[in-house]
Amino acid sequence: RLAHTTVMETGGMKGRRPELVREDVHAILKEAFGIPAVHSEYGMTxxxxxxxxxxEGRFTCPPWMRVLVREVSDPFTRPAHGRTGGIDVIDLCNAxxxxxxxxxxxxxxxxxxxxxxLGRFDNSDVRGCNLMVEV
Structure with missing residues (x-):
């Protein structure tokens, strides 16, 4: 048991193995390591x-990064807080x-x-830094 350890989960299986729901992955890791919580990272190459x-399942951005949510059927419309939509990211480090x-x-x-x-759009491409080139 590693009771004083922080475990950081950084995303899905990228199509290499069956996908698991984040809550299930966290439950497995918490049990295996004897820890109260699993931390997560959200980012892209x-x-x-x-x-x-x-x-706790909610992500916080640094001050120079902003996440917005767009309507699934209209990318120019922003839904009310608490409604599900597509994720848009603004990162001023990439100015x-x-x-x-x-x-x-x-x-x-x-x-x-x-x-x-919460997941991915239906029929979206499986993405990840190790999947950019198919041979």
């Missing part, structure tokens, strides 16, 4: 910044390249600025 969750990313991830934004990642 295209961006320099990441958002982190301290085990010299491309600071705006529109993902195929589904999420929910909360009034306090935190957000949840």
């Amino acid at each position: 295209e961006l320099l910044s990441q958002a982190y969750s301290a085990g 010299a390249s491309c600071p705006f990313i529109s993902t195929q991830d589904l999420g929910r934004l909360h009034p306090d600025g935190t957000f949840e990642v």
Whole structure:
């Protein structure tokens, strides 16, 4: 048991193994390591910044990064807080390249600025830094 350890989960199986629901992965890790919570990271290779969750499922961004949620059927409309939509990310650390990313991830934004990642759009591409080139 590693009771004084922080475990950081950084995403799914990228199509290499059957996908597990985040809550199930966290339950397995908490039991295996004897820890009260599993932390999570949300970020992409295209961006320099990441958002982190301290085990409660809500991610917090650094001050120079912003996550927005767009309507699933209309990318120009922002849903009310608490409604599910597509995740858009603004990362000012990428100001010299491309600071705006529109993902195929589904999420929910909360009034306090935190957000949840709920999954992916149906039929979206399986993505990940190790899957960019298919041979």
